[in-house]
Amino acid sequence: MSSSSGLPSIKALKTFVAVAHNLSFSKAAQELSVTQGAVSKQVAALEQQLGQALFERHIDGIRLTSIGEQYLPSIIEALESVQSATARLKQSENNEAVLNLDVTPSFASLWLINALQDFRSQNASIRINLKTGDGLTKGLNARSDIIIRCLPIATHYENANLLHKETLRLVGSPDLVEHHPIRCHQDLEVHQFIPHITRPQLWEKFRNQFCPDTPMNFHGVGFEHFFMSLEAVKANCGLALLPDFMVDPLIEAKQLNNPLALSLVSQYGYYAITPNHRRDNKQVYLFNQWLQDQFRC
Structure with missing residues (x-):
């Protein structure tokens, strides 16, 4: 050298x-x-x-x-x-405020990305960095201003605001339900159910509540995230349980079918968690208020 x-x-x-x-x-x-x-x-x-x-x-x-x-x-x-x-x-020029979000993949892809247009229309000076994550919030990147997770309903989460208690809709594609109509609970046994591999208890809870005497046949592929299950539903793989606020617009648009209007309260909820050192930031306050307003409607 x-x-x-x-x-x-x-x-x-x-x-x-x-x-x-x-x-x-x-x-x-x-x-x-x-x-x-x-x-x-x-x-x-x-x-x-x-x-x-x-x-x-x-x-x-x-x-x-x-x-x-x-x-x-x-x-x-x-x-x-x-x-x-x-x-x-x-x-980041012009001293533009930056908001760093860390949210679950399905919350991001099936709701937040579209909803952010409304927030941006009211807060054009705030630039948002959005990344996805899942699981525990301890030890997350210190740059995260707001972390959104789906967690069991509880009161012990530190610096957390409950946005929405999770209600899951039973959904299937219009083609699948038209081919095998569901007029009563017994008709469910001819359908396959799409497993959710991180919360396998959901289908057992659904069965106990709505059709305890009906056999359940499961699709051969399980999925980690709701957005993946939604794609499987669209591909006519079977029926899935998906969060109401993520799929209700698709049901209203008749892109999905909600057989027998069946829904399951999961005992989980969507929480917005703000680290202590971020709570006084103006952009964090504005976004938290906007989130509360969205789910209050």
Whole structure:
């Protein structure tokens, strides 16, 4: 290695990556909109600074040396990190408030993404970063301002507001229910039930409440999340139990059928959890108030 303590320039590293991808100085020059001489000069200067040859020059072209092959992945990753950090900074310009949400996948995909249009129409200055998660809330990323989870109904959750007690609708596709009509509870036995692998007790509770004497045949594939079960319903795989606020619009639009208007109260609820150090943030307060209003309607 060269004894120089300076780091290579971004321009030199980007030139190295372009040449490595194209294995051609001329093609790299076209990609970077510079002359071939400028590309050769940047690569030569980088090799001199590193004290190592990055490319082998041959009559029929060039190829990476073993050192170049080792160097390339790290440089690509580093440049992507710089680009990502720069993009985040630009997106946060004008002191725009940022709200970081961590919510369950089905809550996000089947309700929140569409509902956020209403919040954004009232709070255009707040930028939202939405990611999904599930399970326990302890030890979550400290950047999360609000965490939404489906949990057993209880009063001991710290800094948690109950948004909605979970009611599950029995749903099937219109085609499936039309082909095998459900006019009474006994008609359910000709259908398959789609298992929910994280809460298998739901179907047992449903059976005990509505059809204790009716055999239940289960679909051969179980799903972790409600949004996955919904896709299975749409594919005519069977009947599923899905949260009311996620599927009621689809039932009203006749894209789903709710046989016999059957619903099950699950004893679970959707909670919005705000870490102590985030509770005084204006954007957190506004979003929590908006959430409460949405589920109060």
